[in-house]
Amino acid sequence: MLNYREVWNVETLHATSLHSKPLLNKKKMIIIDGKKISAEIRQEIAADVVKIKEHGGKIPHLAAVLVGHDGGSETYVANKIKACEEIGFKSTLIRHEDSVSEQELLLSVKKLNEEPDIDGFIVQLPLPAHISEQKITEAIDHKKDVDGFHPVNVGRMVINLPCYISATPFGILTLFERYNIDTVGKNCVIIGRSNIVGTPMSILMSRKAKPGNATVTLCHSRTKNIAEITRSADIVIVAMGIPGFLSGDMVNEGAIVIDVGTTRVKSELTKSGWKLMGDVKFDEVAPKCSYITPVPGGVGPMTIVSLLRNTLLAAKREIYK
Secondary structure, rough: OOOEEEEEEEEEOOOOOOOOOOOOEEEEEOOOOOOHHHHHHHHHHHHHHHHHOOOOOOOOOOEEEEEOOOOHHHHHHHHHHHHHHHHHHEEEEEEEOOOOOHHHHHHHHHHHHHOOOOOOOEOOOOOOOOHHHHHHHOOOHHHEEEEOOHHHHHHHHOOOOOOOOOOHHHHHHHHHHHHOOOOOOOOOEOOOOOOOHHHHHHHHHHHHOOOOOOOEEOOOOOOOOHHHHHOOEEEEEEOOOOOOOOHHHOOOOOOEEEEEEEEEOOOOOOOOOOEEOOOEEEEHHHHHHHOOOOOOOOHHHHHHHHHHHHHHHOOOOOOOO
């Protein structure tokens, strides 16, 4: 049983009679703890790796290709390598300067495709402007595409065949599972249509699966009257990349809100000089919710652990035999 962090909002309702006592209307709001769930899954993966070693099996091996020295990318890749070490995976980091040619990067991808000890690998995005991200993505062997971005994996996801699901949507599905959140028949509004989160999430929530079977509306920057649409939603998943986009007047009482936003904004209150902000105005929205993810500590921790889960699936040949 999960030890949920719970917040109780108490509203005093005054009765019309002078002799009646005030009534308490209690509404329980649960903050979804992605950090806790991520830690539990890492322990489960580590236990799997121990069993693999005991039986003389192949240790999962994840590789990452990093181009340039973008701060966010450096941190993200370093966290992936650290996570591999903690759970017993092998890891390899391949670095290129941001002046690398597209042809050189394609050659690196080819070598990783052909290296039998590498089970899965990622090419960290974004890439420099002179390199086609789509061309690099399509060059990756879909059987090693643990990021789930290759058209083969995306296509298999659409028709509900086994595939690698991209890490952030995979993480969100896992949170629904671990918190026993029922999505069947629910009205789900997704804000943002990126190929990394919004579009795949819309497909995953509507497909015949669990979690899934929801009625999905996909909104984006050109959608009119977004607030009217979100107020009719049982579930709102926000992935716009605009800090504080979803406000309290845009959600219905009892809604489930998943905040995918992680924008760095300047802050004089932190030592680093910046803080992470989500796409949701948490203080306004949270009191109306039944479940909500915080930023940080919600969806973010689930992204890396989902990549590790995909790598374990690749090592075990459970998706592609």
